[in-house]
Amino acid sequence: MKFATQAIHTSYDPKEHNRSVMPPIYQTSLFAYEHIGEPLKYGYTRVANPSRQVLEDTMAVLEHGDAGFAFGSGMAAIDAIFRAFLRPGDTIVAVADIYGGAYGLLTEGYAQIGVKTIFVDLTDPAALDNVLDDKVKLLWLETPSNPLLRLVDIEALAKKAHDKGVVVGIDNTFATPYLQNPLDLGADVVMHSATKYLGGHSDVMAGIVVTKHKEHSMLLKSVQFAAGALLGPSDCHLVLRGIKTLALRMQRHCENAQIVAQGLQQHPSVQKVFYPGLPDHEHHQLACTQMRGFGGVVSIYLKEDTQEAANTVVKALNLFLLTSSLGGVESLVNHSYTQSHSNMSAQLKETLGIRKGLLRLSIGIEDIDDILTDLNNALDQIR
Numbered sequence: 001m002k003f004a005t006q007a008i009h010t011s012y013d014p015k016e017h018n019r020s021v022m023p024p025i026y027q028t029s030l031f032a033y034e035h036i037g038e039p040l041k042y043g044y045t046r047v048a049n050p051s052r053q054v055l056e057d058t059m060a061v062l063e064h065g066d067a068g069f070a071f072g073s074g075m076a077a078i079d080a081i082f083r084a085f086l087r088p089g090d091t092i093v094a095v096a097d098i099y100g101g102a103y104g105l106l107t108e109g110y111a112q113i114g115v116k117t118i119f120v121d122l123t124d125p126a127a128l129d130n131v132l133d134d135k136v137k138l139l140w141l142e143t144p145s146n147p148l149l150r151l152v153d154i155e156a157l158a159k160k161a162h163d164k165g166v167v168v169g170i171d172n173t174f175a176t177p178y179l180q181n182p183l184d185l186g187a188d189v190v191m192h193s194a195t196k197y198l199g200g201h202s203d204v205m206a207g208i209v210v211t212k213h214k215e216h217s218m219l220l221k222s223v224q225f226a227a228g229a230l231l232g233p234s235d236c237h238l239v240l241r242g243i244k245t246l247a248l249r250m251q252r253h254c255e256n257a258q259i260v261a262q263g264l265q266q267h268p269s270v271q272k273v274f275y276p277g278l279p280d281h282e283h284h285q286l287a288c289t290q291m292r293g294f295g296g297v298v299s300i301y302l303k304e305d306t307q308e309a310a311n312t313v314v315k316a317l318n319l320f321l322l323t324s325s326l327g328g329v330e331s332l333v334n335h336s337y338t339q340s341h342s343n344m345s346a347q348l349k350e351t352l353g354i355r356k357g358l359l360r361l362s363i364g365i366e367d368i369d370d371i372l373t374d375l376n377n378a379l380d381q382i383r
Contacts, residue, residue: 074193077207158186
């Protein structure tokens with residue numbers, strides 16, 4: 001089956017659930033045993049729940065992996081991966097332009113238990129050669145990155161890491177399995193903030209991990225069981241419902257984002273547009289090779305590189321809502337300097353190109369003419 005069909009039909013048999021077309025919400029913490037020692041598949045929801053199982057199995061199919069695991073947030077999913085593969089004294093190599101939440105988890109959390117993090121610009125795979133040693137246990141990638149949509153070559157980096165026995169994990173939130181399958185390119189573990197495109201309707205917070213290898217699946221299952229940061233049945237239902245329309249939504253997100261990116265290149269208030277679908281994007285050719293589309297996020301530098309200018313644009317927007325997230329059907333805007341990457345120092349943000357005049361636009365599925373009108377009207381306020 002092709003992706004859109006799998007997203008709707010895989011991992012669920014109505015005959016096993018009283019012929020319910022949609023997977024029922026098993027809103028229960030307990031399942032009854034008939035006798036002591038009965039080997040129930042579902043006995044306690046922290047261990048397993050039918051609603052969560054369908055979601056996890058569906059994501060394993062869509063990401064071409066061995067097993068899926070659903071958590072209460074994207075950060076809980078990232079933390080589960082770090083817990084599974086890192087111990088005191090270990091080193092993790094991570095992309096330099098990492099998501100602010102993951103940056104904080106490593107520098108404020110795992111650093112306290114003796115895990116060293118090396119942040120590296122991995123857009124040139126050769127840079128990895130300089131930092132790999134016996135203490136490196138995990139390579140952590142994001143592609144496209146947040147918020148400047150930089151790409152790394154998953155296949156090349158995975159090969160280098162595996163030659164040294166290093167596990168490769170990747171945040172695939174921006175691409176989704178509709179546009180990119182990192183496990184096929186050599187990654188060992190893939191993660192999604194399902195709060196974004198997988199849920200797709202700004203009404204659920206969730207994280208998903210999919211493992212490629214059986215031994216890694218056992219590790220993640222152990223962490224999920226022990227830590228208990230799992231996703232509840234009702235939230236599993238919402239994410240699964242979102243996945244059923246993921247193909248349609250991502251098509252529209254990509255189409256609209258491409259038009260927006262091309263259009264904003266011509267606006268006099270915009271200094272630079274970041275979008276992998278633009279031929280002048282630094283990693284456009286890699287995107288054409290590694291992805292099946294370019295995503296729904298467009299980031300821009302304003303010519304007036306100030307927070308005041310950014311705020312003027314944000315306040316003038318009508319369709320776009322200023323939020324901390326992305327990936328909803330509605331168009332959203334984020335000021336990365338003060339929101340998604342607020343925990344980074346001013347010096348680090350400058351080094352990474354996260355400016356005060358940067359806006360990250362999550363392009364929704366509204367009519368493209370309305371989206372363009374809203375953006376142009378708002379940007380005209382700082383001409």
